[in-house]
Amino acid sequence: xxxxxxxxxxxxxxxxxxxxxxxxxxxxxxxxxxxxxxxxxxxxxxxxxxxxxxxxxxxxxxxxxxxxxxxxxxxxxxxxxxxxxxxxxxxxxxxxxxxxxxxxxxxxxxxxxxxxxxxxxxxxxxxxxxxxxxx
Amino acid sequence: xxxxxxxxxxxxxxxxxxxxxxxxxxxxxxxxxxxxxxxxxxxxxxxxxxxxxxxxxxxxxxxxxxxxxxxxxxxxxxxxxxxxxxxxxxxxxxxxxxxxxxxxxxxxxxxxxxxxxxxxxxxxxxxxxxxxxxx
DNA sequence: ATAATAATCTATCATTCCGATAGGATAAAT
DNA sequence: ATTTATCCTATCGGAATGATAGATTATTAT
Numbered sequence: 504x505x506x507x508x509x510x511x512x513x514x515x516x517x518x519x520x521x522x523x524x525x526x527x528x529x530x531x532x533x534x535x536x537x538x539x540x541x542x543x544x545x546x547x548x549x550x551x552x553x554x555x556x557x558x559x560x561x562x563x564x565x566x567x568x569x570x571x572x573x574x575x576x577x578x579x580x581x582x583x584x585x586x587x588x589x590x591x592x593x594x595x596x597x598x599x600x601x602x603x604x605x606x607x608x609x610x611x612x613x614x615x616x617x618x619x620x621x622x623x624x625x626x627x628x629x630x631x632x633x634x635x636x637x638x
Numbered sequence: 639x640x641x642x643x644x645x646x647x648x649x650x651x652x653x654x655x656x657x658x659x660x661x662x663x664x665x666x667x668x669x670x671x672x673x674x675x676x677x678x679x680x681x682x683x684x685x686x687x688x689x690x691x692x693x694x695x696x697x698x699x700x701x702x703x704x705x706x707x708x709x710x711x712x713x714x715x716x717x718x719x720x721x722x723x724x725x726x727x728x729x730x731x732x733x734x735x736x737x738x739x740x741x742x743x744x745x746x747x748x749x750x751x752x753x754x755x756x757x758x759x760x761x762x763x764x765x766x767x768x769x770x771x772x773x
Numbered sequence: 774a775t776a777a778t779a780a781t782c783t784a785t786c787a788t789t790c791c792g793a794t795a796g797g798a799t800a801a802a803t
Numbered sequence: 804a805t806t807t808a809t810c811c812t813a814t815c816g817g818a819a820t821g822a823t824a825g826a827t828t829a830t831t832a833t
Contacts, residue, residue: 504722504723504726504727504728505749505753506790506791506792507791507792508791508792510727510749514747514748514749517748527808529807529809530808530809531808537740538739538740538741538742539740540792540793540794542793542794542795543792543793545809545810545811546793546811548809549809549811559808559809560800560808560809561799561800561802561808561809561810562800562802562803562806562809563801563802563803563807563808564801564802564807564808565800565801565802565807565808565809566808567809578752587639588639591639591640592640592645593639605672605674607673613648613652613772614645614648616772617648617713617767617772618640621760621763624760624763625756625759625760627759628755628756628759632752637748637749637751641820641821642820642821643820643821662779664778664779665779665780666779675821675822675823677822677823678821678822678823680780680781681822683780684780684781687780694779694781695779695780696778696779696780696828696829696830697777697778697780697830697831697832698778698779698830698831698832699778699779699831699832700778700779700780700829700830700831701779701780702780
């Protein structure tokens with residue numbers, strides 16, 4: 504299941520990206536329009552800023568804005584920041600690899616093979632998608 | 639992330655399915671071989687039995703056995719029993735549909751479209767896979 | 774009959790994570 | 804100086820997860 508963090512994060516990103524002039528959008532505006540708890544959204548936008556997707560401006564007329572063209576914002580990277588690993592088990596994860604403690608050999612693991620296939624499928628979708636495709 | 643319940647369940651199912659004669663396999667045997675907490679595995683196998691995948695036999699020589707040919711056990715159904723919805727958001731789920739409380743319109747929701755695509759991809763894989771493919 | 778085997782059932786538990794909230798600090802514009 | 808809005812830290816309740824314990828029932832073998 505997708506976390507609300509990711510869901511809200513994606514909604515916020517599209518909301519910001521829809522603004523053609525790319526003028527800063529205040530958190531409150533996004534929260535109201537997308538029915539998101541403002542405080543929760545704060546922390547989400549903060550991580551999106553710290554990961555280099557968003558810029559911010561304080562004070563009146565401030566808010567969050569995109570640092571790149573929506574076409575240049577890849578969905579894989581966004582998902583990894585918001586949701587974490589794209590793979591469903593860490594032993595098949597490319598960016599968050601971790602060995603399973605219970606599994607002695609990945610090559611003979613039935614779950615491994617299946618989940619690798621799932622990961623490849625999802626990765627193909629995310630890799631070929633940018634923020635502009637979400638409009 | 640895949641729950642351990644699902645992971646263990648899949649491993650147990652393949653373990654049972656590998657037994658050509660289809661004689662009952664005791665929980666303890668599976669637990670030892672696959673490094674799974676026996677008590678936890680008990681509850682998992684119980685749900686797999688109650689959902690019609692496994693049969694059981696008590697007493698000596700007892701254990702769990704498959705009720706169908708591994709080729710006839712579809713991965714979508716197994717995943718739905720063990721992990722729940724295949725979709726990452728309930729509003730795009732076929733078998734566990736639920737409307738999002740925050741989203742006014744699914745047709746204009748950016749997350750909805752993306753997650754539908756993901757669901758379709760995963761479903762295609764699971765639908766075209768049976769337990770026999772996990773060997 | 775008795776003992777051993779193995780599933781079944783119920784109940785509980787610790788930990789972790791998630792989503793949300795609170796309150797103040799900082800920075801910029803008017 | 805005041806307002807606006809981000810930034811930061813801390814905390815919290817509730818749910819879910821994974822695991823454990825103990826007792827019960829059914830079956831087989833001796």
